[in-house]
Amino acid sequence: MSSTTKIDQNAEYDAIVVGAGVAGLYQLYRLRELGLKVRSLDAAGAVGGTWYWNRYPGARVDSQSYIYQYWFSDELLEEWDWSERFPAQPETERYLNYVADKFDLRKDIQFNTTVKSAHWDAGRSRWLITTDQGDTFAARYFVSCAGMLSAPVALPFPGRETFKGQVAHTARWPQEGIDLAGKRVGVIGTGATGIQVIQTIASQVAELKVFQRTPQYAVPMRNDTYDDAARDAWRAKYPELREQVHHSFVGFDFDFETENYLDLSPEERKAALERIWADGSLRFWVGGFQEILTDEEVNADVSEFVRDKIRARVKDPAIAEKLVPYSYGFGTARVPLETGYYDAYNRDNVELVDVSETPIEGFTENGLLVGGKEYPLDVVILATGFDAGTGALSRMDIHGRDDRSLTELWRKDIRSTLGLQVHGFPNLFTVAGPLAPSTAFCNMATCLQQQVDWVTDCIAYLRKEGLKSIEPGAEKEEWWVQHHDETANATLMMTTNSWYTGANIEGKPRRLLSYIGGVDEYRKFCDEAKTSHYEGYAMS
Ligand code: NA7
Numbered sequence: 001m002s003s004t005t006k007i008d009q010n011a012e013y014d015a016i017v018v019g020a021g022v023a024g025l026y027q028l029y030r031l032r033e034l035g036l037k038v039r040s041l042d043a044a045g046a047v048g049g050t051w052y053w054n055r056y057p058g059a060r061v062d063s064q065s066y067i068y069q070y071w072f073s074d075e076l077l078e079e080w081d082w083s084e085r086f087p088a089q090p091e092t093e094r095y096l097n098y099v100a101d102k103f104d105l106r107k108d109i110q111f112n113t114t115v116k117s118a119h120w121d122a123g124r125s126r127w128l129i130t131t132d133q134g135d136t137f138a139a140r141y142f143v144s145c146a147g148m149l150s151a152p153v154a155l156p157f158p159g160r161e162t163f164k165g166q167v168a169h170t171a172r173w174p175q176e177g178i179d180l181a182g183k184r185v186g187v188i189g190t191g192a193t194g195i196q197v198i199q200t201i202a203s204q205v206a207e208l209k210v211f212q213r214t215p216q217y218a219v220p221m222r223n224d225t226y227d228d229a230a231r232d233a234w235r236a237k238y239p240e241l242r243e244q245v246h247h248s249f250v251g252f253d254f255d256f257e258t259e260n261y262l263d264l265s266p267e268e269r270k271a272a273l274e275r276i277w278a279d280g281s282l283r284f285w286v287g288g289f290q291e292i293l294t295d296e297e298v299n300a301d302v303s304e305f306v307r308d309k310i311r312a313r314v315k316d317p318a319i320a321e322k323l324v325p326y327s328y329g330f331g332t333a334r335v336p337l338e339t340g341y342y343d344a345y346n347r348d349n350v351e352l353v354d355v356s357e358t359p360i361e362g363f364t365e366n367g368l369l370v371g372g373k374e375y376p377l378d379v380v381i382l383a384t385g386f387d388a389g390t391g392a393l394s395r396m397d398i399h400g401r402d403d404r405s406l407t408e409l410w411r412k413d414i415r416s417t418l419g420l421q422v423h424g425f426p427n428l429f430t431v432a433g434p435l436a437p438s439t440a441f442c443n444m445a446t447c448l449q450q451q452v453d454w455v456t457d458c459i460a461y462l463r464k465e466g467l468k469s470i471e472p473g474a475e476k477e478e479w480w481v482q483h484h485d486e487t488a489n490a491t492l493m494m495t496t497n498s499w500y501t502g503a504n505i506e507g508k509p510r511r512l513l514s515y516i517g518g519v520d521e522y523r524k525f526c527d528e529a530k531t532s533h534y535e536g537y538a539m540s
Helices: 022-033 074-079 089-102 192-201 228-247 266-277 296-313 317-323 406-412 444-465 474-489 519-531
Strands: 012-018 038-041 115-121 126-131 136-144 166-169 184-188 207-212 350-354 360-363 367-370 373-376 379-382 428-430 470-472 537-539
Touching (some): 012 022, 022 089, 074 089, 074 228, 192 207, 207 367, 228 444, 228 519, 296 317, 317 350
Parallel strands (some): 012 136, 166 379, 184 207, 184 379
Antiparallel strands (some): 360 367, 367 373
């Protein structure tokens, strides 16, 4: 595609937004509010993003409902009733559908449409965008709200075609569901997703084989149900919460303990950990003692506290030992929340298959093969995760100025400016892009809204000033990458192999994909870019 490509007038937009999930819906709303002609594209058949695709049994938000929501409409806050502290996928999907209806967003969304390519046309100062439906759009702004954890990893095992049973990735769960009752089911993967699946289906299936490579430090979820009185109490706090989330370290309604762990006596430490543990939320990780993330001694102590909690739940000590992580410290990978996960291993129909030393070889006609032993299965569930941060964008074939490819750039070095833009890619905005704060170093709803607001303000500025394009300068980008790395290297996160460091994808450059300097700090950097009228950015 080039400057000579003919674009139908109907296919000319001010902005193309990719994704109709939490970020995409809000971005569409905000840009429309600015008076832009916007079209949103989504590969899914309906709105919801993460909450459309991840409809596997047990899928649930692990941010509290009263903060995992939109703040832009008082009417919406008044109208929507959350039923639980941590709502299940259907409720969150219903909420996003309600938002889409209430603000009449659907009319501007084209579903079942995957972006194939987006090329910057310097002559026209526009993005030329093609889709798998044969569309070619031109747009001044190309805004990706395609998700931080939305590109499922490719199936890593051979022989799938020979397997007579059913295989499903949790993030591509069939709309019609899978009847697991009375079946022999295998789950590969014990991350946050695998844990939700396992604890939910253990009592429903005939046999459950869990293929575990790395155990987790899961924290029990305290999931309160809400009645009208509880909802009213939360509603009364909304004005305060709306502010608080943007000023906390991780975008939640809590912050780290004010005391230093090492200043406390052993009894005080134990009591404090028990107190925070009882909150039954991610607070134990990103709202407990900050030194967990930076100090090896504190981390070792807290890791042992959690190991003891796991041991106490599992009846067979040999199985308990397999479920206890030793190869990395607590909180240096994503901490999952659980409800009955460890108890599942006390059931007779559940078997833990340790594949840490003897990897899964592949599928057979009847099941999975590990170390020459066949495990007969009817259904194999892949809870094997995502190509985080870069995956959704890299799969789009994005070419910026001078035909540079984003996929190629990120194959060598994952760089961005504030996670929102990339040098060499004018008018490309990447909400929840790599090097921005994101799950769970930010409650996603908080950060997505803050980032969408930033993108909207930036576009409003360009229009007001009569400017056609903006991109971060090379120096600006280098500053952000360096600051990001310094912040990441000051923590223990880089010591662990996980999707956070890109280690789950072979050949992916190692860099912390989430900014870990704090939501409040990040917001200040974003505000600074705006108030300085985008100093360090090239505009024309
Ligand atoms: P994760 O956290 O990346 O977990 C993927 C799991 O799959 C993890 O246990 C992996 O083990 C396992 N895995 C991946 N490949 C294999 C192979 N080849 N053999 C055995 N096991 C394998 O993805 P989730 O979907 O659970 O969560 C992603 C995020 O979504 C989550 O953090 C939330 O923020 C929402 P490994 O640890 O690599 O040894």
